[in-house]
Amino acid sequence: MKHERNLKAAYSAEHALFLKKRRRRQTLIRLLRVGLLALLLAMWELVTALGWADSFLTSSPSRIIKTLLSLYRDGTLFYHIGVTLWETLAGFAIAVAAGCSIALLLWWSDTLQRVLEPYIVILNALPKIAMGPLIIIWFGTGSRAIVFMAVLVGIIIVIMHMLSAFLAADRNKVLLLRSMGAGKGQILIKLVLPSSLAAFISTLKIAVGMSWIGSIMGEYIVSKAGLGYLIVYGGQVFKIDLVMTATCILCVLAAGMYFLIVLLEKILVKNKED
Amino acid sequence: MKKEILTFRTVTYTYHTADGEITAIDNLTFSIGEGEFVAMIGPSGCGKSTILSLAAGLLSPSAGDVVCNGTVGYMLQRDELFPWRTIEKNIRLPLEIKKQDTTDHRVKAKALAVKYGLGEFLQSYPSRLSGGMRQRAALIRTLASDPDVLLLDEPFSALDYQTRLNVTQDVSSIIRREKKTALLITHDISEAISLADRVIVLTGRPAHISHMHEMDFGEIDPLKRRENRAFSKWFEILWKELNG
Numbered sequence: 001m002k003h004e005r006n007l008k009a010a011y012s013a014e015h016a017l018f019l020k021k022r023r024r025r026q027t028l029i030r031l032l033r034v035g036l037l038a039l040l041l042a043m044w045e046l047v048t049a050l051g052w053a054d055s056f057l058t059s060s061p062s063r064i065i066k067t068l069l070s071l072y073r074d075g076t077l078f079y080h081i082g083v084t085l086w087e088t089l090a091g092f093a094i095a096v097a098a099g100c101s102i103a104l105l106l107w108w109s110d111t112l113q114r115v116l117e118p119y120i121v122i123l124n125a126l127p128k129i130a131m132g133p134l135i136i137i138w139f140g141t142g143s144r145a146i147v148f149m150a151v152l153v154g155i156i157i158v159i160m161h162m163l164s165a166f167l168a169a170d171r172n173k174v175l176l177l178r179s180m181g182a183g184k185g186q187i188l189i190k191l192v193l194p195s196s197l198a199a200f201i202s203t204l205k206i207a208v209g210m211s212w213i214g215s216i217m218g219e220y221i222v223s224k225a226g227l228g229y230l231i232v233y234g235g236q237v238f239k240i241d242l243v244m245t246a247t248c249i250l251c252v253l254a255a256g257m258y259f260l261i262v263l264l265e266k267i268l269v270k271n272k273e274d
Numbered sequence: 275m276k277k278e279i280l281t282f283r284t285v286t287y288t289y290h291t292a293d294g295e296i297t298a299i300d301n302l303t304f305s306i307g308e309g310e311f312v313a314m315i316g317p318s319g320c321g322k323s324t325i326l327s328l329a330a331g332l333l334s335p336s337a338g339d340v341v342c343n344g345t346v347g348y349m350l351q352r353d354e355l356f357p358w359r360t361i362e363k364n365i366r367l368p369l370e371i372k373k374q375d376t377t378d379h380r381v382k383a384k385a386l387a388v389k390y391g392l393g394e395f396l397q398s399y400p401s402r403l404s405g406g407m408r409q410r411a412a413l414i415r416t417l418a419s420d421p422d423v424l425l426l427d428e429p430f431s432a433l434d435y436q437t438r439l440n441v442t443q444d445v446s447s448i449i450r451r452e453k454k455t456a457l458l459i460t461h462d463i464s465e466a467i468s469l470a471d472r473v474i475v476l477t478g479r480p481a482h483i484s485h486m487h488e489m490d491f492g493e494i495d496p497l498k499r500r501e502n503r504a505f506s507k508w509f510e511i512l513w514k515e516l517n518g
Contacts, residue, residue: 175332190370
């Protein structure tokens with residue numbers, strides 16, 4: 001971007017026009033995105049206010065705000081957010097750390113990789129929710145069970161993605177390093193890890209989504225607190241406002257975590273290219 | 275007799291796969307003296323790359339001996355520069371691998387890069403360099419650890435014709451000025467004639483030596499050789515031997 005601005009004076013009138021059009025289009029797209037959200041919320045509010053839809057069943061933006069305020073006033077809003085956020089982040093961190101380590105081991109030992117391949121394929125295909133009762137029995141009904149569920153949902157995909165990234169390291173570059181006398185450790189550090197950076201970022205993006213699925217699924221099965229708990233509880237006592245409010249908070253949190261990773265990507269990639 | 279740097283003595287190499295075994299090289303004997311530039315030509319798929327892997331010690335022969343009195347530097351078809359490293363750090367790579375990454379060696383490697391026109395690109399990433407410059411950087415990287423023999427695996431074949439002529443000229447003059455020993459494998463007859471002191475002709479698989487010729491051009495560079503009258507004579511001879 002800085003580069004672009006410095007050179008601006010040298011651009012032809014035609015190119016300046018092109019840039020102007022491009023900027024306009026980007027602004028328009030941003031406005032339309034926000035506008036679409038505003039429109040949907042307004043219609044939702046209007047339809048319930050006019051009585052065309054029963055706000056007891058559909059809730060409404062104003063009722064969501066009221067619910068949010070009352071949760072805030074009785075001090076439970078940040079408690080529930082904190083519980084789910086902690087479970088998700090812990091699940092995410094463990095799934096990524098353990099998944100990458102296991103992928104590394106499998107890359108290191110071809111034999112181990114061949115031996116464990118069918119197990120990984122089956123674990124990947126297994127619906128993790130089937131493990132629900134076992135998790136309750138093994139880990140109890142606290143946060144530990146939910147973190148375990150989040151790890152379970154995320155880890156296999158991390159292993160598979162990172163292993164294929166490690167194995168995709170350029171054969172000719174491996175040959176080159178070997179001709180210089182490099183051992184496996186040096187090949188790992190000089191070539192395999194740096195060339196897997198892009199795959200690592202995309203794995204993080206997937207793992208974030210997976211750990212949210214895992215933590216909410218965990219809270220559905222067994223929980224005393226958290227956003228998933230609010231949704232289940234709201235459903236059971238027919239408080240749709242609570243269900244909708246918790247869902248909206250989830251949207252905001254999940255999007256926030258995703259954008260943090262996009263930010264991380266920008267920092268890392270920028271360091272590499274400039 | 276010059277000191278022998280690389281010697282193959284009745285070398286045979288056989289690949290084993292689930293479907294069977296393939297003898298890639300059969301009873302190969304040759305040697306390369308210090309400062310000599312040898313080119314090997316052969317039909318594609320005749321096991322030329324296997325010869326380089328054996329010379330570099332990446333493979334062990336099924337029978338016979340490979341003796342290399344010194345260190346090797348490998349140069350591949352593509353430059354294989356690491357895109358996340360600057361040119362300077364790419365050139366430093368063999369030093370890091372060989373644990374020779376001292377200030378002394380770094381200064382030498384950098385001086386080599388500057389000497390051959392890469393000075394202004396040292397802090398650039400490879401993506402900013404042209405194909406020819408990238409291949410030159412790859413050569414400097416190969417030379418950075420000061421190897422005794424250069425193994426060149428068709429290092430020009432991925433370049434377009436114009437660039438190839440220039441880079442061939444370039445690489446030839448750098449290798450000769452640095453007084454390096456080199457073994458080039460190629461399927462390009464004119465490349466072999468324009469670069470080498472000696473050309474070895476290989477047969478199809480399993481590869482063994484069918485002919486060997488000393489090039490009689492004296493100290494003239496590749497482009498001049500192409501204009502020389504002897505060039506077409508050698509081209510005709512090698513063409514017949516390769517297809518005979």
